[in-house]
Amino acid sequence: MFLQSVPRTARLLRLLLPALPAAAMHRSYTLDVAAPLLRTQAFIDGRWVSAESHFPVLDPATGSELARVSDCGPAEAKQAVDAAYRAFHTWKRVTAKERSHLLRKWFDLLTEHKEDLAKLITFEAGKPLRESLGEMVYSASFLEWFSEEARRVYGDIVPSPATDRKILLLKQPVGVASIITPWNFPSAMITRKVAAALAAGCTVVVKPAEDTPLSALALAELSQQAGIPPGVFNVVPCSRAQTPSVGEVLCSDPLVAKISFTGSTATGKVLLKMAASTVKKASMELGGHAPFIVFDSADMDVAVAAAMNSKFRNSGQTCVCSNRFLVQSGVHDLFVDRLSKAMGAELRLGHGSEAATTQGPLINSRAADKVALQISEAVSQGARVVRGGRRLDGSFVEPTLLTQVTPSMLCMKEETFGPLVPILRFDSEDEAVAIANACDVGLAGYFFSQDPSQIWRVAEALEVGMVGVNEGLLSTPEGAFGGVKQSGLGVEGSKYGIHEYLQHKYMCFGGLKA
Structure with missing residues (x-):
């Protein structure tokens, strides 16, 4: 019922709300990047492959078409899986030192071309250019990190209970990995997974989000320049219409040994079933x-x-961005006042390529409709708009601050993925922890305190996989990125991320003479 109600509500809102003052919808913006990086075909077995049909990639700020990309279907997905499977039997025997060397060359190329790669992100995802440049540094950092971890996949020699036996635990790559990534970090979500997989000795088939395939294809071009062998890294872009059939191949083909997905919990459950x-x-x-x-x-x-x-960051479109703001009564009014002033002073809507822009569009109109619905629903139940609140032209939404929020409102029950700050007042520590834990997901959580005892209590009590204590930015390749509850399985990044692509083999070596 919720999803069905969005379009009607959004249409009503658009009749009432004014247009975007920055006029981003009415200007012309040109994507200017080095020609070799703007690829529009699938990348399979080291070759650029055209599909029978194509789908458009749009600039979310203006709605204009950036490119038409090969719309892969099950046949191309199967070709990519077969290529990855063939390549795996060679790639797994490549020394860890050589895999490390190739990943490092790929890292160097991403660093060399980061400006052009950042432009691709800005135009296909709407992200401000400064943030896109930050994503490229973050994206490259995973290639660097796992190029180093490739040489640190150690097994174990375990003391045996018998003198005529030796016990060895070997770590070996699992095989072909299907990599399914979202649009909000179209480069970093690929490298965070793929760098670990290739470092471990796996081969991959990447299905990028339909909104942002250009970044994935640019990564493929640079992987080829780096010398990654054919079939080790494959990319199969597809439209929203083709996504279910392509996803079925990538998640059910018996030649695929592993899937790695970043996206919604609902979609993750479907993929797990397959x-x-x-x-x-x-x-x-x-x-x-x-x-x-x-x-x-x-x-x-x-x-x-x-x-x-x-x-x-990214107009609130990150999986770890703060969603529910809980502020204790003693500092509630001060925090609201200070945050409102900061929003007014620091946030500027516009096209991501403009230097002054800090807030680009949401990825599409459906995303903006969802935020608009949460705002209107909260206001109808008594929330007060302190700043913003308007759904603008295209997929723009004003950064919005709400107070007098209650736990029963949609914005406190459902992930927003947009620039909305709903503030709920609380009185006690126990109350805050109870509200924070009252949901079926647990990816990240943040809290701010100068009391050392409280810091330990709350950090241990929050039911999340990552905790920011007096810190709002968590992500780094050195940290273990992952959640609890229905926020997922496994971790990415850190020394543990490579283990997601390894299996343990127990070797019992008997018949030895003492």
């Missing part, structure tokens, strides 16, 4: 609903700055 038919290893980084708790003892400068970073 993967279960052949008992595949699975990593799932799914939905979040991060609490952001400000206690009375918090350093207000730190809390407000962290709220700005955590909430408004």
